[in-house]
Amino acid sequence: MIFYSAPKQVLFGLIIALRLTSCTAQPDTKLPTRCTAQPDTKLPTRCTTQPDTKLPITARLVAKYQVLDEDLSPNNAKCDNIVEEFLQAGPYACSFKVQDLEFDIEDKYIVDSTGHIQKYYSYLAEGPVIYGPKEFAAEPNLMHSNGLDNFYIALVANLGSIIDSSDTIAIEQVFPAEKLILARRSAHLMRGRRFIYQYQE
Structure with a gap:
């Protein structure tokens, strides 16, 4: 019986081809795929979605939204209007979609060029109640009762995280077309809620 021994170059090429073809994105994810090599080899052997x-x-940053998360929002009856994409949603819409994820707004904070509060929207079943400089001046306790005394948001210099008052919040995902930032879930935030930040260039 004769055994055929393939040249080492052929075997090495087959190994590379097999490992490269194994690095593909899962069909049920829209996130980009990144392949990382094991410490002892230069070949890509593991794929993770990033x-x-x-x-x-x-x-x-120009605004902050506190929203129901993508799991609770589709089943929430508070917003009975048609949920539109963020870029098509009106200024008083209580919900929006971004890349097929739905979010219902609970609070919206508009900030000035220094990152301090300019307007505050509190969303009720009948629509948002809007507070601005006049309301803040007329009701001295309004800022305190809504936790706005030391409100301040800004991007960290390296753009890897967000300063939100006394907290530093990590960025989970950026949506460039909508200019939105989805923050990572925080232990300080009520369960089922998310923070989304809006930016401009």
Whole structure:
């Protein structure tokens, strides 16, 4: 019986081809795929999905949203209007979609160029109640009762996280078309809630 021994170059090429073809994104995810090599080899052997977290250097935060998360929002009866994409949603819409994820708004905070509160939207069943400089001046306790005394948001210099008052919050995903930032879930936030930040360049 004769055994055929393939040249080492052929075997090595087959190994590379097999390992490269194994690095593909899962069909049920929209996140980009990144392959990382094992410490003892230069071949890509493991694939992980990584969300986009890149931001323009000139990005500046202009708003913050506290929303019901993507699991609770589709089943929430508070917003009975048609849920539109973020870029098509009106200024008083109580919900929006971004890349097929639905979010119902509980609170919205509009900030000035320094990152301090300018307007506050509290969303009720009948629509948002809006507070601005006049309301803040007329009701001295309004800022305190809504936790706005030391409200401040800003991007960290390296754009990898967000300063939110006294907290530093990690970025989970960036949606460049909508100019939205989805923050990672925080232990300080009520269960089933999310923070989303809006930026401009």
